[in-house]
Amino acid sequence: MNAYRYLELKAELLVEGIQATPEALREVGTKYKEQNHGLFGWDFEDHVGMVLPDDFLLPDGTVVQFRKNSHSPYRVVSNGKPPALFKNEEELCGVEWIPRPAYYTEKTTSHHNMVKIGQIGGADCLFFCYQNYCSFFPNHEQCLFCNLVSTSSTYDSVLKKKDTGDIGEVARAAFAEGMAKHVLLTGGCFNHQKEIELVADILKSIRDYTGLDRVPGTILPSPARGEEELKRYHDTGIKAIGFSMEIWDERLYQAICPGKSSGTSHEEFVRSIESAVRIFGAGNVYGVFVMGLEPAKTFLEGVKVIAGLGANIVPFVWSPNPGSILEGHRAPSSRWYVDTVSQAADIIQQAGVPSGTENHCYRCDGNSLLHDALRLKGIA
Numbered sequence: 001m002n003a004y005r006y007l008e009l010k011a012e013l014l015v016e017g018i019q020a021t022p023e024a025l026r027e028v029g030t031k032y033k034e035q036n037h038g039l040f041g042w043d044f045e046d047h048v049g050m051v052l053p054d055d056f057l058l059p060d061g062t063v064v065q066f067r068k069n070s071h072s073p074y075r076v077v078s079n080g081k082p083p084a085l086f087k088n089e090e091e092l093c094g095v096e097w098i099p100r101p102a103y104y105t106e107k108t109t110s111h112h113n114m115v116k117i118g119q120i121g122g123a124d125c126l127f128f129c130y131q132n133y134c135s136f137f138p139n140h141e142q143c144l145f146c147n148l149v150s151t152s153s154t155y156d157s158v159l160k161k162k163d164t165g166d167i168g169e170v171a172r173a174a175f176a177e178g179m180a181k182h183v184l185l186t187g188g189c190f191n192h193q194k195e196i197e198l199v200a201d202i203l204k205s206i207r208d209y210t211g212l213d214r215v216p217g218t219i220l221p222s223p224a225r226g227e228e229e230l231k232r233y234h235d236t237g238i239k240a241i242g243f244s245m246e247i248w249d250e251r252l253y254q255a256i257c258p259g260k261s262s263g264t265s266h267e268e269f270v271r272s273i274e275s276a277v278r279i280f281g282a283g284n285v286y287g288v289f290v291m292g293l294e295p296a297k298t299f300l301e302g303v304k305v306i307a308g309l310g311a312n313i314v315p316f317v318w319s320p321n322p323g324s325i326l327e328g329h330r331a332p333s334s335r336w337y338v339d340t341v342s343q344a345a346d347i348i349q350q351a352g353v354p355s356g357t358e359n360h361c362y363r364c365d366g367n368s369l370l371h372d373a374l375r376l377k378g379i380a
C-alpha cells in the first residue's frame with residue numbers, strides 16, 4: 001500500500017469509525033495507551049466501562065484516532081497474531097497500538113493519578129485541559145458539534161481542576177520517559193485575565209519541572225485578542241498559539257457556533273492571527289477548524305487567507321459524536337476529505353508557511369489529515 005493510500009484509509013477510518021475484537025483489545029489499558037477523555041469524546045458511540053485505544057498506527061507511521069462504531073466495516077483483529085485491520089473479510093494491513101506511557105501508573109506528590117491530569121495525544125503530544133468548562137452550555141449556545149459536557153458527565157475520568165504543581169510533575173515525567181515531544185494546552189471559555197494568569201502559572205511550573213527554557217507546543221486559549229494579550233501569552237514561555245475559529249464561512253460560523261460567534265467575530269480572529277504571527281513568528285500560529293461542516297470552497301478560502309498570513313492550519317475531521325447537537329448526522333465522504341485536504345496542502349506549500357513541526361506534528365493527533373497530506377509533500 002503506498003503512502004497516498006494510507007491517507008485515504010485514515011480518512012475512511014475517521015469517517016466510518018472502527019471496531020476491534022476483545023482479543024485485539026486485551027492489552028489496551030495495560031501495555032497500550034487507552035482513551036481517557038481529557039476533553040471531547042470522538043467515538044460514534046459511548047462506551048462506559050469498555051477500555052478502548054485512543055489511537056493507533058498504520059504501517060507508514062500515520063496516526064489514526066480510534067472512533068468506536070460497532071456498525072463500521074473496519075475491524076481490528078488479532079487471533080494470536082499482531083493486530084491487523086480488516087474491511088469486512090478482507091485484510092488490509094497490520095496496525096500497531098501505541099505503548100502506554102509509564103507515567104500513567106504514577107502519582108504526583110499530592111497523590112493524584114498522573115493520567116487524570118495530562119494524557120498523551122497521538123504518539124508524542126502531552127495534553128492538558130486546564131479547565132473542563134465552557135460558559136456557552138448553560139445558555140444552550142454551545143457549538144453544534146461539541147460534546148464537552150456530555151463527555152465529562154458520561155466518563156468523569158479526569159480531574160476537572162488541576163493543580164499547577166501537579167501539571168509540572170506530569171510534564172517532567174512525560175518528557176523524561178520520551179513520550180512527550182510537545183504540549184497542547186487548552187481550557188474552556190472563561191475570564192481572559194484569569195486565564196492568562198493561570199496559563200502563566202502552568203507554563204512556569206512546566207518550565208521549572210522540565211528545565212525547558214521555552215516549551216515546544218501550543219496553547220489554545222479562549223479567543224485571545226489584541227497585541228497586549230498575545231504578548232502575555234508569548235511571555236508565558238509557550239512556543240506556539242492556536243485560534244479555534246471552527247468554521248470559515250461567517251454565516252455558517254454564526255449558525256454552528258452561536259455562543260462563540262457572539263463573543264468573537266470572524267474578523268477578530270483574522271486580526272488576532274495576523275498579530276500573533278508578528279509575535280510568535282511565521283509557522284508558530286494555528287487556525288483550528290472543524291472540517292466537514294462547510295463547503296470545500298469556503299474552507300479552502302479560509303486556508304488561503306490564513307496561510308497568506310504565515311499561519312498553519314489544523315482541521316479536525318468532524319465526528320458527529322454522542323452528546324453533541326449534531327449527534328447521529330454523517331460527515332462528508334472520505335473522498336471529499338482527501339480531495340479537500342490535498343488542495344489545502346497545495347495552498348500551504350505555495351504560501352511557504354514554515355512547517356511548525358517543533359510545536360505540532362503529524363504524530364500529535366490522529367484526527368486531522370492535513371499534516372499527513374503535507375508529509376506526502378515532504379513537509380513534516
Ligand code: SF4
Binds near residue numbers: 142
Ligand atoms: S467554545 Fe464551542 S467547541 Fe469550545 S468548548 Fe465551548 S461549545 Fe465546545
